[in-house]
Amino acid sequence: MDERLNIVKAGLEELEQVATLFDLYRQFYHQDANIELATNYIEQRMKTDSSVIYLALDKNKQALGFTQLYPSFCSVDATPIWILYDLFVDKNARQKGVGKALMAQALQLATETGASRIDLETAIDNKQAQALYEGLGYERDDEYYKYCLEL
Template identity: 45%
Template structure:
């Protein structure tokens, strides 16, 4: 297995995985929109994407967004996406991608990583096995009322 930091030249490889990731979360397949979205993220350096390969085949990715903790006055990464092709799961690829994200935090002196996932996502066991903990002091709230 090999993990690289993805660039625009890897766009088509990421799109296939990103589209499957969205379908996993019950969104309709839309590779054209996925390609445009990812192109913008990479072009504008809005996110960092790590891409995992097995035998020259792209089989997984993680996407990180930079943010800040105002309280600690330090930068953090938000691990927004983690996906491994179903044919390659339980082979350590997700673990390797998470380690790569942690390595980036160390190299860039970021405070840490935050992530959110559905309460039914089986990957929670993976996160917990690697030392991730649910923050007992914080709750996540959401609204899209501002758009109405």
């Protein structure tokens, strides 16, 4: 990892930076820009400790990317797991190791908390993310189908 890159556990002091990136992340997945929604959502995650958010900062404390993980459990293994739901790197910071550094921090969290695994999903056409995940040893699930009921 580049020594000029700092990964921090985001708190309310970083709310604006995380919310800005989260809004861009949602736009990447074809949602309308909505900084108010993004800010409210991230603020609630922070205030309730319902997720862990890591923020990548450059030497000037500019936000480059973030990842958000939710704690969960695997009933079959009877162990805790983490769901890595969000990973986003600003377009100007891509291909510079930011995503890899955020993924390393997620792995450290999972290891330190005794989790048995990290689960994640990505869009079928997001080849860049797939390459990152597979390069880090993540395996695509060909055994189970994912289902979703939109409400």
